[in-house]
Amino acid sequence: MNEQLLNVVVRKRDIQGVDVVVLDLESADGAPLPRFDAGAHVDIHVAPGLVRQYSLCSDPNDVRCYRLGVLKDPASRGGSQAVHEALLEGREVQISAPRNLFPLAADAQRSVLLGGGIGITPMIAMAYVLHQQGAAFELHYCGRSRSRSAFLAELAQAPFASRVFTHFDDEGLEQRLDLAKVFGHAAPGTHMYTCGPSGFMDWVIEGARQQGYAEDHIHKEYFQVEVDSSGAGFEVVAARSNKTVHVAEGQSILDALAGVGIKIEISCEQGVCGTCLCEVLEGEPDHRDVYLTEDEKAANDQILVCCSRAKSNKLVLDI
Ligand code: FES
Structure with missing residues (x-):
């Protein structure tokens, strides 16, 4: 880089x-x-x-x-x-320099921010901005316990403290996060944002979908993903470099390309950030990232080479 x-x-x-x-x-x-x-x-x-x-x-x-x-x-x-x-x-x-893959929607009429554990961090920056804009929002912070959780003192003193709601696993039922209540009666124009452990995020995202949130009103940032590199080997053709490489079982496309001198820019190496995105000219990717949307994955015309593999025997990439 x-x-x-x-x-x-x-x-x-x-x-x-x-x-x-x-x-x-x-x-x-x-x-x-x-x-x-x-x-x-x-x-x-x-x-x-x-x-x-x-x-x-x-x-x-x-x-x-x-x-x-x-x-x-x-x-x-x-x-x-x-x-x-x-x-x-x-x-x-x-x-x-800062890079933003998780921006606030410019046209949101109301925002619901949900952070699980350390996933609260981007939500705090979002809350500062929404507060300064005078926007309608609420911030939900979920954790295993109050004593394990960071940023509580800052959130209690923040200018938006009245919009912060905490939910801890080891406290009373009345304070647990009730997704039907949080997402229910979603006025059109409400956007939700979530970051945290993947189980928490999947639960929250499903809750939003059940209440009718459109996919483009659901914003998510995964910070930790286990990369599954299992699966049979396949061939990758780097069309512009005019090189073909075999990707072995358990090897990433990224590593196989590096072996023949093709360097791809990377950052997270976990399918989270989108830095290693390449265009697919032929073949069917086996998407294993959390960066592309379901529609983008279905189009099969791009792939994140740090983690994804191939369903076809051959992939031709525009690199
Ligand atoms: S390097 Fe981040 S998605 Fe591949």
């Missing part, structure tokens, strides 16, 4: 809830940071070869600081552990 990176310094670090580190990053030279849109994330270059994406959760209008929250996940591929161990106060680190 040859994008311009930003040098930032960890100005403040705070452990909140259980295993969540909240980091305030400031520009290393004291200059204002680029403005970002609510829902954006940055790539953090945690260590050589270790790049991870984290949503920004500060007020997008505050260009002095980017805030993000990182849950230490023992099941992760090492990124969150490294962030917890290495990003101490005063440490300089490189990040990408």
Whole structure:
């Protein structure tokens, strides 16, 4: 990747809830940071070869600081552990400019934000913006318990605190998230946004569908996906490079292409961010990402090569 990176310094670090580190990053030279849109994330270059994406959760209008929250996940591929161990106060680190794959809809008349666990982070930035716009919205924060959850103090003091509703698994039934109530009577023009563990998101999205939400009013950002790379081998033809490569069982298309010198830009390597999108000229992809919509997947004319495979024996890509 040859994008311009930003040098930032960890100005403040705070452990909140259980295993969540909240980091305030400031520009290393004291200059204002680029403005970002609510829902954006940055790539953090945690260590050589270790790049991870984290949503920004500060007020997008505050260009002095980017805030993000990182849950230490023992099941992760090492990124969150490294962030917890290495990003101490005063440490300089490189990040990408903010990128937004999870924007607020410009025409929403009402917004329902639902964050599960650490998935609350992009919702906080969205809430700041919606509040500043004077928009109608509510923010639902679900977690296993109050004591495990980060950002509660900030949300309690936020200018939009009256629109924040918390729901914890170990508290009374009366405070549990009632999807029929939250999504019921959805006025046309209501958009919903969700981020969190995939089980939580699937449940919330299904709840919205059952209440008649149109697909383009359902906005989602997965932050952790298990990549399933099982399946038989197949052939990939890189049409513009005039190269053919065999993708072995358990190997990604990305790795097979790298083996013949074809480099594809990547970021998450989990089918989440869309960076590695390639056009399909022939053949049928076996989509395993969570980035493309169902309609886009059905069209079979694009593929995310970090995680998806082929149903046909051969795929021809426009690369
Ligand atoms: S690199 Fe993120 S979807 Fe492939």
